[in-house]
Amino acid sequence: MKKIPLYLQIIIGMILGIIFGIIAVVFKFDSFVADWVKPWGTIFISLLKLIAIPLIFVSLIKGITSLSDISKLSRIGLKTVSWYLFTTVIAITIGLLIVNTINPGKYFSEDKRIEFQQKYSERIEVKQQAATEHKKKGPLQFVVDIVPENIFAASADNSKMLQVIFFAILLGIAMLSIKNKNVEVVRDFFEGFNDIILKIIDYIMKIAPLGVFALLAALIVDFTDGDIVEAKDLFIALGIYSLSVVLGILVMIFVFYPILLKFVAKQNIVEFFKAILPAQLMAFSTSSSAATLPVTMECCEKKLKIPEEYSGFVLPVGATVNMDGTSMYQAIAAVFIAQVYGMDLDLMQQLTIVLTATLASIGAAAVPGAGIIMLVIVLNSIGVPVEGIALIMAVDRILDMMRTTVNVTGDSTIATIIYKSENK
Numbered sequence: 001m002k003k004i005p006l007y008l009q010i011i012i013g014m015i016l017g018i019i020f021g022i023i024a025v026v027f028k029f030d031s032f033v034a035d036w037v038k039p040w041g042t043i044f045i046s047l048l049k050l051i052a053i054p055l056i057f058v059s060l061i062k063g064i065t066s067l068s069d070i071s072k073l074s075r076i077g078l079k080t081v082s083w084y085l086f087t088t089v090i091a092i093t094i095g096l097l098i099v100n101t102i103n104p105g106k107y108f109s110e111d112k113r114i115e116f117q118q119k120y121s122e123r124i125e126v127k128q129q130a131a132t133e134h135k136k137k138g139p140l141q142f143v144v145d146i147v148p149e150n151i152f153a154a155s156a157d158n159s160k161m162l163q164v165i166f167f168a169i170l171l172g173i174a175m176l177s178i179k180n181k182n183v184e185v186v187r188d189f190f191e192g193f194n195d196i197i198l199k200i201i202d203y204i205m206k207i208a209p210l211g212v213f214a215l216l217a218a219l220i221v222d223f224t225d226g227d228i229v230e231a232k233d234l235f236i237a238l239g240i241y242s243l244s245v246v247l248g249i250l251v252m253i254f255v256f257y258p259i260l261l262k263f264v265a266k267q268n269i270v271e272f273f274k275a276i277l278p279a280q281l282m283a284f285s286t287s288s289s290a291a292t293l294p295v296t297m298e299c300c301e302k303k304l305k306i307p308e309e310y311s312g313f314v315l316p317v318g319a320t321v322n323m324d325g326t327s328m329y330q331a332i333a334a335v336f337i338a339q340v341y342g343m344d345l346d347l348m349q350q351l352t353i354v355l356t357a358t359l360a361s362i363g364a365a366a367v368p369g370a371g372i373i374m375l376v377i378v379l380n381s382i383g384v385p386v387e388g389i390a391l392i393m394a395v396d397r398i399l400d401m402m403r404t405t406v407n408v409t410g411d412s413t414i415a416t417i418i419y420k421s422e423n424k
Helices: 006-026 030-065 074-102 110-119 121-135 141-146 151-155 158-177 181-206 208-224 228-263 269-286 289-303 308-321 324-340 347-362 370-382 386-422
Strands: none
Touching: 006 030, 006 208, 030 158, 030 181, 030 208, 030 370, 030 386, 074 228, 074 308, 074 324, 074 347, 074 386, 141 158, 151 158, 158 181, 181 208, 228 269, 228 324, 228 386, 269 289, 269 386, 289 308, 289 386, 308 386, 324 347, 324 370, 324 386, 347 370, 370 386
């Protein structure tokens, strides 16, 4: 018997969780869900939090040290990283503009938002108090807070993820600048550690269907509060949230990248999209930039005529550090979840999303499900309840497929720009 793919298992878990939650509300066994079902969702969230810091730390170091040829291709390396960071920041900005314009979280009723806000009032008050104290400090306090006094203390607190990222970048650059056998041993260690982390993620994602089932069943019970009619607000808001993400994806693929191709790379847009279509389809079906990488390289080398010396450098780095679609989705998801909980994010918090999502995308593993783990980092950085991830798990799979398509399109676009700029 053919094994059911993980994404289908997650979709089945999602559907069953919704149905089970509705049945629990209708037949009045809400307490059973709270006592015996919800804890499994809590365990799933805890596992995502558990792996977040090791994943970002190891993946960042691996991504930086993969630029070992930068001494030979320093100019190309600088261009590559600069373009990837630029497109990531633009993607996040587009996401924030869309979500703040559409306000998908506002489609929850005011009563429901107040209820959620009261439910998590203690946690939100702590974060708001911290934000108030932060405002009393100097304008450069944000920069000061990025540098850790103690990396072990920072690693023990998910809210200090930027400090872990800072240390990982510092360590990666130091490793890159030292050329001897001892450092090669350390690099091999992190390569192996990265493989171990990815395997742990694989284990965690195996229980994702159960976690999604428990989270959604508990969410339906918590949200409806005994009145099943209240669930309509949830589904309307999810639909509008999904449309917001899709709108951002369409803007990236059919507006932003074509502008870069037309005016920077001087590339025929129709020919470009015809060339990379197989890679886009592979990305959509696998939800993995890493799995799609061989197809992406073949499309760029054989159809776009980009030499291997460029594609072999730019595209693998892109699969590690360039996550435009994922970063944009994280921005939209973070603001949406905050809106649901009745939290109005100020400018500084939204700038924190830009910075955190950009840096987190550099260390994001190019595998399905990593985007959710990166979202944990973003939510922690702005003080939004991580449990809100349950709101978007129901529609995450199809959106994951679409945002991976954005990632691969972005990689191919930057490879084209780098090649054309080097061969004017």
